[in-house]
Amino acid sequence: MRGLFISVVWVYFAALLIGPIAYLCVQAFGGGLTVFLNEVVRPEAVHGFWLTAEITLIVLLLNVIFGTVTAMVLARQRFWGQTFLSGLIDLPFSVSPVITGFMLILLVGPGTILGTWFGTMEMKILYALPAMILVTLFVTFPFVVRELTPILLAIGTESEEAARTLGANEWQIFLRVTLPAIRWGMIYGATLTIARAIGEFGAVLVVSGNILQLTQTATLHIYQSYVDFNYVGAYAVAAVLLAVSFLILMILELVKTRSSAVTEQSISIPMVQP
Amino acid sequence: MRIPPYVERFSAVARRFIIASVVSCIVASSALFHGVSVSLAGERELMLAIYSVPKEAYENKLIPAFKQHWKERTGQDLRVRSSYGASGAQARAIIGGFEADVALLSVEGDVDQIAKAGLITHDWRKGADRGNVSASVVAFGVRKGNPKGIKTWEDLTKPGVEVLYPNPKTSGGAMWDIIAIYGAGMRLADPKQGPAEAQAAALLKRVQKNVKVMDKSGRESVTTFERGIGDVIVTYENELLPRIKSGRPMDLVIPAETVLIENPGAIVDRSVDKHHVRDIADAFVAFLHSEEAQQAFAEYDFRTVTSAKAGFQPAKTFTQPAHLMTIAELGGWDKVASLLFGPQGLWTGAVEDLARGK
Amino acid sequence: MSRHALTALALRSAAIGYVLCLILLPLTAIGFQSFEDGLTRFLDDIQQPQAKAALILTIEAALLTTMINAVFGTLSAWVLVRYDFPGRAFLNALVDLPFAIPTLVAGIMIAAVYGATSPIGAWLLKGGIEVLYNVPGIVLAMLFVTMPFTIRALQPVLMELERDQEEAAYTLGATPWQAFRRVTVPSVLPGLLTGVFLTFVRALGEFGSVVIVAGNIPLKTQVAAVYVYGEIESYNPQGATSVSVVVLIVSFLALMLLERLTRPPDERLPVLLTRVLNAQWLVLHSNSKLKIQN
Numbered sequence: 001m002r003g004l005f006i007s008v009v010w011v012y013f014a015a016l017l018i019g020p021i022a023y024l025c026v027q028a029f030g031g032g033l034t035v036f037l038n039e040v041v042r043p044e045a046v047h048g049f050w051l052t053a054e055i056t057l058i059v060l061l062l063n064v065i066f067g068t069v070t071a072m073v074l075a076r077q078r079f080w081g082q083t084f085l086s087g088l089i090d091l092p093f094s095v096s097p098v099i100t101g102f103m104l105i106l107l108v109g110p111g112t113i114l115g116t117w118f119g120t121m122e123m124k125i126l127y128a129l130p131a132m133i134l135v136t137l138f139v140t141f142p143f144v145v146r147e148l149t150p151i152l153l154a155i156g157t158e159s160e161e162a163a164r165t166l167g168a169n170e171w172q173i174f175l176r177v178t179l180p181a182i183r184w185g186m187i188y189g190a191t192l193t194i195a196r197a198i199g200e201f202g203a204v205l206v207v208s209g210n211i212l213q214l215t216q217t218a219t220l221h222i223y224q225s226y227v228d229f230n231y232v233g234a235y236a237v238a239a240v241l242l243a244v245s246f247l248i249l250m251i252l253e254l255v256k257t258r259s260s261a262v263t264e265q266s267i268s269i270p271m272v273q274p
Numbered sequence: 275m276r277i278p279p280y281v282e283r284f285s286a287v288a289r290r291f292i293i294a295s296v297v298s299c300i301v302a303s304s305a306l307f308h309g310v311s312v313s314l315a316g317e318r319e320l321m322l323a324i325y326s327v328p329k330e331a332y333e334n335k336l337i338p339a340f341k342q343h344w345k346e347r348t349g350q351d352l353r354v355r356s357s358y359g360a361s362g363a364q365a366r367a368i369i370g371g372f373e374a375d376v377a378l379l380s381v382e383g384d385v386d387q388i389a390k391a392g393l394i395t396h397d398w399r400k401g402a403d404r405g406n407v408s409a410s411v412v413a414f415g416v417r418k419g420n421p422k423g424i425k426t427w428e429d430l431t432k433p434g435v436e437v438l439y440p441n442p443k444t445s446g447g448a449m450w451d452i453i454a455i456y457g458a459g460m461r462l463a464d465p466k467q468g469p470a471e472a473q474a475a476a477l478l479k480r481v482q483k484n485v486k487v488m489d490k491s492g493r494e495s496v497t498t499f500e501r502g503i504g505d506v507i508v509t510y511e512n513e514l515l516p517r518i519k520s521g522r523p524m525d526l527v528i529p530a531e532t533v534l535i536e537n538p539g540a541i542v543d544r545s546v547d548k549h550h551v552r553d554i555a556d557a558f559v560a561f562l563h564s565e566e567a568q569q570a571f572a573e574y575d576f577r578t579v580t581s582a583k584a585g586f587q588p589a590k591t592f593t594q595p596a597h598l599m600t601i602a603e604l605g606g607w608d609k610v611a612s613l614l615f616g617p618q619g620l621w622t623g624a625v626e627d628l629a630r631g632k
Numbered sequence: 633m634s635r636h637a638l639t640a641l642a643l644r645s646a647a648i649g650y651v652l653c654l655i656l657l658p659l660t661a662i663g664f665q666s667f668e669d670g671l672t673r674f675l676d677d678i679q680q681p682q683a684k685a686a687l688i689l690t691i692e693a694a695l696l697t698t699m700i701n702a703v704f705g706t707l708s709a710w711v712l713v714r715y716d717f718p719g720r721a722f723l724n725a726l727v728d729l730p731f732a733i734p735t736l737v738a739g740i741m742i743a744a745v746y747g748a749t750s751p752i753g754a755w756l757l758k759g760g761i762e763v764l765y766n767v768p769g770i771v772l773a774m775l776f777v778t779m780p781f782t783i784r785a786l787q788p789v790l791m792e793l794e795r796d797q798e799e800a801a802y803t804l805g806a807t808p809w810q811a812f813r814r815v816t817v818p819s820v821l822p823g824l825l826t827g828v829f830l831t832f833v834r835a836l837g838e839f840g841s842v843v844i845v846a847g848n849i850p851l852k853t854q855v856a857a858v859y860v861y862g863e864i865e866s867y868n869p870q871g872a873t874s875v876s877v878v879v880l881i882v883s884f885l886a887l888m889l890l891e892r893l894t895r896p897p898d899e900r901l902p903v904l905l906t907r908v909l910n911a912q913w914l915v916l917h918s919n920s921k922l923k924i925q926n
Contacts, residue, residue, distance in 0.1 A: 002715055009711045009723070012704050016776055017726055019752075020741035021733075027744075066650045073647040077640060085648065087887040088655050093830060094837040094883035095659075096857035097735075099876045102864060103658035106665055110371045127372045138654055170639040195732035202735065202840050209372045211321070211357045212333075219734040224358070226740065227326055227493040229500075229517070238737045245732030249725050362865045387867060441848060443862030487765050487847045490861065494844075502749030503764075615866070617680075626681050629851030 021242065028239035031232045039225075039236040047213050048221035048237065055129070055217065056197040059136045063193050064186060067144025072178075074145070075152035090142050097202025100135050104207050127209035132217065135203035140196045144189035151185045152178075191252050195245040319353045320554050321545070323374035325361035325446065325537070326493050327513060328408065331574035332356060332378075339570065340561050344554065352554065360491045361446035368393060368542060375546045375555045378407060378539040378562075380446035382607045385538045398540035402563040407539040409577040411595060412454035412532045413511040415499060418523035424506050426529055427458045431480035438504040440488055440495045442615055447492030450535045451508040452621050453610055455481055457599045458531035471620070478614075479624035499524075510535060511592070515575035530596040533604075536579065659880060666873035677874035685851040686859035687878060693767060693855065694835035697774040701831045705782025706824065712783070713790040730779050735840025738776050743845050746772065765847035770855060773842045774835040781834065782827030789823035822894040829890040833883045 029036050039045060074086060092100075108115045108125045118125050125131050159181075163173045179186075201219040208215040216224065218241055225234035324332055333356070341352045357364070357372075361380035368374050369391040377394075379385055385405075388394050398405045416424050422435055430437050440448040459474025467473060489495045492509050499507040500522060507514075514526050539559055546552040561567055568578040572590055604610050614621045666674055677683060712724055730738070746763040747753045756763055763769045793816060802811060839857035847853035854862075856879050863872035 005707060005711050006715060006717055009704075009708045010719075012708060013723055013726065016772075016779060017729065020738070020745050020776075021729070023745050024737065024741050066647070069643050070647040070651060073644045077644055079644065083888060083891050085651060086891050087884055088651055090830065090833060090887045091655060091659070091880065091884060094833040094879065096837040096839040096860060096876070096879075098839060098857065098861045098864060099662065099837075099872075100658075102869070102872070103662055105370045106661040107658055115371065126370065127367065134654075138658070141654060164636065170635065192728065192731055195728060199732045199734040199737075205359075206363075209323075209357050209367055210359050211355050214355055219736065222734060223736055226497065226736070227491070228329060229493075229497065231497075234737075234740075238734065242729070242733060246725065246729060249728050249732075253721065253725055360865070366865070366867075441862060442866075444865040485849065488849060490843055490848070490858075501744070501747060503747065625850050629681070629685070629849075 024235055024242070025239055027231065028235040030235075035232055036236045036239075039230075039233040040240055042233070044213060044216065044221055044224070045218070045233075045237050048216050048218035049240075051129075051132075051216065052198055052218040052241075055133055055136055056194055058133055059140055059197045060190055060193055062137060063140055063144050064190055067141070067189060068148060068182070068186065071145045071148035071152055071182075075149050076157065089145050092139050092141050095138075097135075097139070097200075097204075098206060100138055100203035101206025104131055104135055104203075126207055127211070128215065131207040132204050132215065135207055136197050136200050139200055139203060140193045143192040143196065144186065147185040147189035147192075148182055151182050155181050187252065191248055194248060198241055198245055317351045317353055318551060318554060319355060319549070320376070320551055320558065321374045321549075322354060322356040322376050322378065322558075323364045323368055323372060324356060324358050324378045325364060325380040326358045326491060327380065327447070327510060328378075328537075328571075328574065328576065329358045330516070331571060331576065335570040335573065336562065336567055339566065340558055343561065344557065347557075360444060362444065373545045373548065374542055375549060375551055376539065376541055376558055378537070380535075380537050381449060382406075382536070382538045382601075383449075383611055384446060385540050386608070388540075388542065393542050393544045394540055395543040396541070398538065401540070401559070403579040404536075405538045405540060406536040406579045407559075407562040407567075408537045408571045409579050410510045410512045410535045410537075410575075411528060411577065411592075411598065412451055412508060412535060413514060414527040414529060415496075415507040415509060415514040415517075415524050416527055417505065418525055420525055420527065422505050425527060427455060427462070427477065427481070427531065430484060430506060430508075431477070432484075435484050435506065436486055436504040437481060437484040438487060438489075438495050438499050438507040439485065439509065440492050441490055442621065444490040445492055445495075447495075447510055447513075448488070449611065449615065450510070450533060452478065452614060453601065453604065454508070454529075454531075454533040454599075456610070456614055456620065457533050457604055458529065460604070461531045461597055461599070475620040475624065478621055479627060482621070482624050483628055511577075512575040528593050528595050532595045532598060534577075534598055534600045536601070662873045662876055662880070666870055666877045668870060673870065674874050674877075677871045678878055680871065682850045682854070682859060683871065683875050686854050686856045687875060689767075689770075689854065690836055690856040690879070691882070693770045693774060694832050696767075696771050697778060697835045698828055698832045700771070700775060701778055701782050702824070702828050705779070705827060705831075706786060709783045709786035709790055713787055727780050727783050730777050735777060735838065736844070739773060739841035739844030742769070742772055742776060742841065746845075764845055765853060767853070769845040770842055770853070773845045774838055777838055777841060778831040778834045781830040782824070785823045785827030785830070786820065789820050793819050825890060825893055829886050833886055836879050836883055 070089070074082065074089075095103075105126060106112070108118060108131075110116070110119070115125075123130070125134075159177050160173050163177050168176070199219060200217075201223065204217055205220060205223065208217070208220065210216060210220055210224070212224075218237055222234045222237050222241075225231075225237065322332070322337075337354050337356065341354060344350060344352045357367075357374070359367070361384050364372075364374075364377065365379060365384035365387050368377055368388050377385060377388060382399075382405075385394070385398060389398065414424060414430075416422070422429070422432075424430065424435065429435065439451045442448040442452055455478055456474050459477035460470045462477075463470035463473040487498055487503060489498055492513060495507060495509060496513055496517065498504070500517070511526065511528065514524065518524055518526060539562055541552070541555045541559060546555045563580065565580070568580050572578055575590075577592055601607050601610060605613070613619060616622065666677070678687070708723075708727075712720060712727075733741075743764060744750060745752060746756070746769070748757055748762070748764065753763060761768060763772060802808075806814065837857060838855075839861065842855050843858050843861070846855060846858070848858050850859070850862075856875055860872045860875050863869070863875070
C-alpha cells in the first residue's frame with residue numbers, strides 16, 4: 001500500500017511539476033552555458049531583476065507589517081463584520097490579474113478623483129513603480145494573514161494576559177511574547193510573499209506600461225523575450241527566478257529543521273486547553 | 275550586569291527589525307525617485323508607445339538613427355523610451371494615463387480611440403501618407419514545402435486543415451486577418467449566388483471552423499505555429515518573412531485577394547505639450563516618413579507607404595497580390611470593424627453559429 | 633479606555649483600513665463600473681452567449697480541478713507526512729514552487745510538454761486524449777497553479793494527528809476504516825476544506841497559464857478571465873467588469889462558506905478544532921516530531 005501511494009505521488013509530481021520544470025531548465029541551457037549567461041546579464045534582464053527585487057522588498061515589508069496586524073485583529077478581536085473581512089482576505093486569489101490591473105486604473109486613472117489628486121501632486125502612480133507595487137501588494141496580501149491567524153488562535157492569550165498583569169505595555173508584549181511565537185509563521189508567510197511577488201506577471205503587465213529598461217520587471221522581460229522569439233532568453237531568466245525562489249524555500253526548510261531542536265525547549269507558550 | 279534572557283531575544287528581534295527598516299527606507303526612497311523623471315542637463319526624453327510587431331525595426335535602426343540625426347541637428351542628447359505591446363493594449367494604456375508622446379499602432383481604429391478620448395487633438399489623417407508610417411499585407415505562413423498545397427482562401431476551408439490566427443478582440447493583427455477574409459469573400463462572391471455579404475459571411479464561418487486556437491496576439495500566434503500547431507497561419511507578411519529568413523521551416527504564400535495593412539503613427543498632443551517635446555515628436559514622425567526610415571522599414575520586411583514618391587526605390591521588392599484591397603475600398607475602418615466585430619457582427623455571428631453547431 | 637483596549641482599537645482600525653483600501657475599494661470600483669448603466673445592462677452583459685459560456689466553462693473546469701486536487705493533494709500530503717523515503721524533502725520543497733512561477737511561464741511549459749508535437753503529447757494523442765486547446769489543458773493549467781493549496785493546508789493537520797489517536801481507536805476495537813472515518817476525517821476536515829475552497833477560488837481567476845494552453849475559442853474553450861481580457865481590449869469595459877463581478881461573487885460566497893465551516897461562531901473552540909490549530913502552530917516548531925512511518 002505504502003509503495004503504491006508513494007509511486008502515485010511521484011507520478012503526480014512528475015507529471016505536473018517536475019516534468020515541466022525540467023523542460024524549462026533544458027530549454028534554458030539549450031544553447032549552452034555561454035548563451036545562458038549572456039541572456040541573464042543583458043541590460044534588460046539585469047534591470048528586470050533589480051526592479052523585481054525592489055518591488056518584492058517593499059511589498060514584503062508592507063505585507064509583513066499589515067498582515068501581522070490584520071491577523072492579530074482577526075484572531076484576537078470580535079467585531080461586527082469579521083466574517084466579511086475574513087472573506088475579503090482570500091479574495092485576491094480569485095481575481096484575475098487583468099482585473100487587478102484594471103481595478104487600479106479605474107481607481108487612479110485620469111478623470112478619477114484620486115487620479116486627478118495625484119496628478120496635481122506630481123506623483124505618478126500608473127505606468128510607474130507605485131502602481132506595480134500596489135498590484136503586487138494586492139495579490140500577495142493573503143499569504144501572511146493566512147499563516148498567522150491560525151497560529152494566533154492556537155497560542156491563545158494566556159501568556160499575553162500574564163505579561164499584561166506583570167505590567168508590560170502593548171509593544172513589549174508584542175515583541176517579547178507574541179512575536180517569538182509567531183516568528184515561524186511570519187517567516188513562512190514572508191517566503192510565500194517573496195515567491196509570489198517574484199512571479200507576478202499579468203497585473204504588472206497592465207499597469208506598468210511595459211517601458212523598456214524603466215518599468216519592465218523580470219517577468220515582463222520574460223514575456224518580451226518570448227514574443228521576440230528569443231525563447232532561450234525567456235527560459236533562462238525564468239530559470240533564474242525559479243532558482244531564487246527554490247533556494248529561499250530550501251533555506252527555510254533547512255533553517256526550520258536546524259532551529260526546531262533549540263526552540264522546542266525554550267518556548268513554553270501554553271496551547272489552548274480543550 | 276546580567277542580561278535578562280528576554281532582552282537578548284528582544285535584541286535579536288529588534289536588530290532584525292532595525293536592519294529591515296533601514297534597508298526598506300533606502301529602497302523606498304529610491305522608489306520615490308523612480309517616479310520623478312530624472313532629466314539631466316541637456317538631455318530630453320521622448321516616450322514612444324509602439325505595437326509589438328516592429329520592435330526590431332525601431333530598436334535596432336529607427337530610434338538610433340533618429341537620435342543621431344537629432345544630435346547632429348540640435349546638439350541635444352536625446353533619451354528615447356519605448357514600450358511594445360499589443361496595439362489595442364497600448365491605446366488603452368494611453369487613454370488610461372500612459373504619457374506616451376507618440377503612438378505608433380497597428381490599426382487606425384486604435385489611434386481613433388485615443389483621439390476620441392481627447393488626447394489627440396489634431397487631425398492625424400491629414401499628415402504625410404495619410405498618417406501611416408508602414409504597411410504590410412495579410413499573408414499565409416505554411417509549413418516548408420507547403421505539404422497541404424494551400425494557396426487560396428478556399429484552401430483554408432478544406433477539412434483537415436488547421437488554421438491559426440489570433441483573437442480579434444485582443445489583437446489588431448487578427449482584425450486585419452479577418453477583414454482580409456471578408457474582403458476576399460466579397461471579391462470572390464458569385465453574383466448569381468445572392469448578396470456578396472452573405473457569401474463573405476459564409477466564407478468567414480468556413481474558415482473559422484478550422485480554427486482551433488486563438489492566441490491573444492499576433493506574435494503569440496506565430497510562436498504557437500512554430501511550436502508545430504496548425505497547418506497555416508494567417509498573419510502579417512512582415513511577421514513571416516523574418517522568421518523564414520532566420521531559418522524556420524516555413525514558406526510564405528500571398529493569396530491573390532488580400533488586404534493592405536496600414537499602420538498609423540500620430541503624436542499624442544496632450545503628452546507632448548505636457549512634456550514640452552512637441553518639436554522632437556514632430557521631427558520623429560517626419561523622420562519615419564523619410565526615405566531613410568522607409569528603407570529601414572523595408573529592411574525589416576515592411577512595405578513602404580511612400581512608394582508613390584517620385585524616384586523612390588525601396589530596398590527590396592515585394593510580391594504584388596493580384597487583387598490588393600485597401601480598407602478604404604471596403605468602406606473604411608469604422609464601418610468594416612463594426613460590420614464584422616460588433617455584437618451583431620458577421621464574425622461574431624459566425625463564431626456563435628459554429629458553437630451552436632449550425 | 634484602557635491602554636489595551638485603545639491599542640486594540642488602533643490595530644483594528646489599521647487592519648480594517650488597510651483591507652478596505654487595498655481590497656474592498658478596488659473591488660467596489662469594478663462593481664460601480666459594471667452597474668454604471670443599471671441592472672438591466674449588467675444582466676444583459678452576463679447573458680451574452682460568449683459571457684455565459686465562458687462563466688459556465690470556468691466554473692466547470694474549476695470544479696474538476698478542485699476534485700482532482702482534493703484527491704491527489706490529500707494523497708500527497710499523507711505521503712509527505714507519514715512516510716519517509718528518498719527525495720521526500722525535495723518533493724516537499726517543490727510544493728510551493730507553483731506560487732513562484734510566473735503564470736506565463738507555467739503555461740508555456742505545460743504547452744511545450746503536453747503539446748501534440750512533444751513525445752508525451754503525441755503519446756496521449758494516440759490514446760485519444762487531446763490535452764492542449766481543450767478542456768483537459770485548461771484543467772491541467774489550473775491544477776498546476778493550485779497544487780500547493782490542498783497539500784499545504786493538510787500537512788500541518790496530518791502531522792498533529794498523532795498515531796496514538798488512531799491506535800487508541802484500534803485498541804478500542806475500531807477497524808481501520810472506522811478509525812479513518814471517526815477519528816482521522818473530522819480532524820482533517822477543516823484543513824481539507826480550506827485547501828479545497830482555496831483551490832476552487834484560485835482556479836476561477838487563473839489567466840496567464842490558461843490563455844496559453846486553451847484554444848480560447850469563444851463559446852468553446854474560452855474561460856471567463858480570457859473573455860474579460862477580450863472585452864477590455866475591445867473597449868467594452870462594462871462587459872468585462874460584469875463577468876468579473878460574477879466570478880468575484882462566486883468566490884466571495886465560497887470563501888464565506890469556508891469561513892463559516894472552519895471557524896466556530898463562539899469563543900470556545902471545540903476540541904478537534906483546537907487540536908487542528910495547535911497542530912498548525914506545532915508544525916512550525918517541531919519538524920523533528922515528524923512521525924516516521926513504515
